[in-house]
Amino acid sequence: MNFRDGNIVLSKAGRDKGRYFVVLGVIDDNFVLIADGDLRKVDNPKKKKIKHLENTGKTSERICEKLAEGTRVTNPDLCRELAEYDNV
Numbered sequence: 001m002n003f004r005d006g007n008i009v010l011s012k013a014g015r016d017k018g019r020y021f022v023v024l025g026v027i028d029d030n031f032v033l034i035a036d037g038d039l040r041k042v043d044n045p046k047k048k049k050i051k052h053l054e055n056t057g058k059t060s061e062r063i064c065e066k067l068a069e070g071t072r073v074t075n076p077d078l079c080r081e082l083a084e085y086d087n088v
Contacts, residue, residue, distance in 0.1 A: 004059075005025060005026065005068075006022065006023065007055055007056075008021070008059065008085065010053065011034075011053060012052050019039065020056075020085040020086065021035060021046075022034065022081060024063075024067070031047055031048065031049060032047075033046065033048075034046050035075075037074075037078030037079040042072075042073055060081045063077065063078070
């Protein structure tokens with residue numbers, strides 16, 4: 001499954017295993033930049049291999065719009081979007 005900006009993903013490996021993140025950027029076919037607004041802030045996103053992520057198939061439209069417009073995405077924005085996934 002292809003990854004794109006705004007996708008909500010689940011980490012399958014590493015210290016952050018089991019946590020949900022939002023894709024903030026796609027670097028190439030193997031790496032993406034992810035953040036969750038809590039463990040990983042927007043100012044310092046994590047570069048993670050795609051093979052260590054599971055795409056949930058859901059996309060945050062609000063984050064997609066902000067990234068497309070060039071508007072700043074904030075940590076509370078990410079926390080708000082991921083709040084429903086953390087309770088699962």
